[in-house]
Amino acid sequence: MRVISTIAELKAVIKAEKSQQKTIGFVPTMGYLHEGHRALLKKARQENQFVVLSVFVNPLQFGPNEDLETYPRDFEQDQKTAEEENVDIMFHPSVAEMYPNELSVSMKVRKRTDVLCGESRPGHFDGVAAVVTKLFHLVQPDRAYFGKKDAQQLAVIQGLVDDFNFPLEIVPVETVRESDGLAKSSRNVYLTEKERAEAPVLYSSLRMAADRIKAGEVNPERIVHSIMDRIQTETSGQIDYISILTYPGLEKMEVIKGNYIIALAVKFSKARLIDNIILIEE
Amino acid sequence: MRVISTIAELKAVIKAEKSQQKTIGFVPTMGYLHEGHRALLKKARQENQFVVLSVFVNPLQFGPNEDLETYPRDFEQDQKTAEEENVDIMFHPSVAEMYPNELSVSMKVRKRTDVLCGESRPGHFDGVAAVVTKLFHLVQPDRAYFGKKDAQQLAVIQGLVDDFNFPLEIVPVETVRESDGLAKSSRNVYLTEKERAEAPVLYSSLRMAADRIKAGEVNPERIVHSIMDRIQTETSGQIDYISILTYPGLEKMEVIKGNYIIALAVKFSKARLIDNIILIEE
Numbered sequence: 001m002r003v004i005s006t007i008a009e010l011k012a013v014i015k016a017e018k019s020q021q022k023t024i025g026f027v028p029t030m031g032y033l034h035e036g037h038r039a040l041l042k043k044a045r046q047e048n049q050f051v052v053l054s055v056f057v058n059p060l061q062f063g064p065n066e067d068l069e070t071y072p073r074d075f076e077q078d079q080k081t082a083e084e085e086n087v088d089i090m091f092h093p094s095v096a097e098m099y100p101n102e103l104s105v106s107m108k109v110r111k112r113t114d115v116l117c118g119e120s121r122p123g124h125f126d127g128v129a130a131v132v133t134k135l136f137h138l139v140q141p142d143r144a145y146f147g148k149k150d151a152q153q154l155a156v157i158q159g160l161v162d163d164f165n166f167p168l169e170i171v172p173v174e175t176v177r178e179s180d181g182l183a184k185s186s187r188n189v190y191l192t193e194k195e196r197a198e199a200p201v202l203y204s205s206l207r208m209a210a211d212r213i214k215a216g217e218v219n220p221e222r223i224v225h226s227i228m229d230r231i232q233t234e235t236s237g238q239i240d241y242i243s244i245l246t247y248p249g250l251e252k253m254e255v256i257k258g259n260y261i262i263a264l265a266v267k268f269s270k271a272r273l274i275d276n277i278i279l280i281e282e
Numbered sequence: 283m284r285v286i287s288t289i290a291e292l293k294a295v296i297k298a299e300k301s302q303q304k305t306i307g308f309v310p311t312m313g314y315l316h317e318g319h320r321a322l323l324k325k326a327r328q329e330n331q332f333v334v335l336s337v338f339v340n341p342l343q344f345g346p347n348e349d350l351e352t353y354p355r356d357f358e359q360d361q362k363t364a365e366e367e368n369v370d371i372m373f374h375p376s377v378a379e380m381y382p383n384e385l386s387v388s389m390k391v392r393k394r395t396d397v398l399c400g401e402s403r404p405g406h407f408d409g410v411a412a413v414v415t416k417l418f419h420l421v422q423p424d425r426a427y428f429g430k431k432d433a434q435q436l437a438v439i440q441g442l443v444d445d446f447n448f449p450l451e452i453v454p455v456e457t458v459r460e461s462d463g464l465a466k467s468s469r470n471v472y473l474t475e476k477e478r479a480e481a482p483v484l485y486s487s488l489r490m491a492a493d494r495i496k497a498g499e500v501n502p503e504r505i506v507h508s509i510m511d512r513i514q515t516e517t518s519g520q521i522d523y524i525s526i527l528t529y530p531g532l533e534k535m536e537v538i539k540g541n542y543i544i545a546l547a548v549k550f551s552k553a554r555l556i557d558n559i560i561l562i563e564e
């Protein structure tokens with residue numbers, strides 16, 4: 001594996017690989033790699049001849065009161081993980097390398113953004129769209145891999161790729177979970193022992209809701225309230241949102257039907273956790 | 283030459299050409315091709331193995347009170363011109379093909395835009411950035427050709443490409459002029475005989491200004507006033523703007539130094555003409 005920190009070196013490598021007609025799989029991350037990222041890397045490795053991982057904590061997607069400074073970083077562990085997953089290139093640029101100047105053009109995500117996490121993180125997905133656009137242009141992948149855990153990010157990026165005709169395929173990958181159902185996340189380390197014990201309730205309440213819908217419930221409000229009750233009763237977390245929306249359009253529904261997502265965010269003392277279930281009709 | 287109107291067909295052709303490692307030169311236009319466009323096509327033909335011309339009147343770059351409906355179109359003449367210039371693909375999509383849905387992400391040009399022509403056309407360059415991004419992704423050119431006559435468009439697109447790391451080179455092409463110096467433009471036909479005789483003063487006043495700067499003048503205001511005096515004395519045109527700005531940053535200068543552009547726009551009775559000189563230090 002080669003670790004690359006400059007755009008010039010990355011471009012040279014990509015050019016060489018593309019001239020050999022190799023298919024490129026790309027996994028963009030903010031690092032602190034966990035099992036969820038490993039699942040993305042494994043799938044990229046299976047489906048492509050050349051695999052690029054990026055590790056870049058993108059300042060553009062953090063709000064002024066968010067955790068940019070304290071976002072967990074562990075370059076050496078990430079490098080080890082990437083080597084274990086047979087990554088070819090780990091791209092690890094500095095902020096100055098990625099943003100030498102203030103951008104002369106900015107991106108504004110207009111749909112799929114004023115709901116779920118986007119509602120409380122104005123500008124977050126604008127920053128995601130900008131960095132993803134830059135990285136797609138640098139890596140020129142055939143396929144890019146994103147976890148379903150960040151479902152809104154996945155929906156926004158799919159919209160970006162469709163609307164601007166990026167020449168690549170977005171591959172959604174299933175959320176990886178602990179044995180008790182808690183979705184893997186870099187932020188789980190911030191949970192207290194008590195909170196960690198409570199946290200699996202998030203996923204189990206989503207499963208319960210999905211089961212109720214499968215059993216015939218079509219009223220989104222009743223579903224939301226049943227999830228809310230369980231989380232408020234069984235955890236110390238503060239509910240940020242619980243939503244049922246169309247997927248991938250992320251629009252509100254009066255009656256549950258078609259493809260949809262049930263998504264939630266819950267704040268614990270030092271970690272805000274998100275999770276979701278996406279139901280796509282076959 | 284092959285005329286293509288669907289994205290699916292264009293993608294298939296581009297994929298086939300790229301698999302043969304051919305270099306692709308791209309000339310995006312709104313059609314009604316003239317000598318200036320021919321210069322772009324000739325340069326693209328010289329420098330690349332495969333040449334794509336797009337002809338698409340992009341509604342996103344027209345304001346509500348602008349001339350989208352009446353913008354001149356002549357598909358058959360354009361096709362003839364493209365064939366004469368040995369274009370390989372003429373891409374001529376419908377508006378519905380390019381914009382099947384309202385974009386979920388929009389682009390906002392933040393720099394290089396509130397000056398020159400951009401000042402009186404809010405949103406114009408946002409629309410240019412969006413269509414150029416789509417076309418770059420569809421055509422995947424090695425080089426894209428833009429005329430220096432539309433210097434602000436060139437500067438905005440260069441900023442877009444630099445900031446978002448598009449994997450291509452922007453090639454600026456010299457303005458094509460009549461023998462008396464008047465920049466070629468579809469709008470020149472709207473000049474009266476008297477105005478046509480006066481119009482070369484625009485370029486000669488720019489040349490005079492460049493000579494004075496080379497001779498040591500560093501005060502932008504004195505240069506602007508000398509151009510203004512000549513145009514007001516020697517033509518019947520109404521000056522829209524005369525500006526000296528850094529290039530390609532398009533920022534104001536207290537003292538003339540480094541790379542700069544002198545640009546002007548002058549309204550005659552039925553035609554608004556623009557011209558410029560760009561001075562790049564070697």
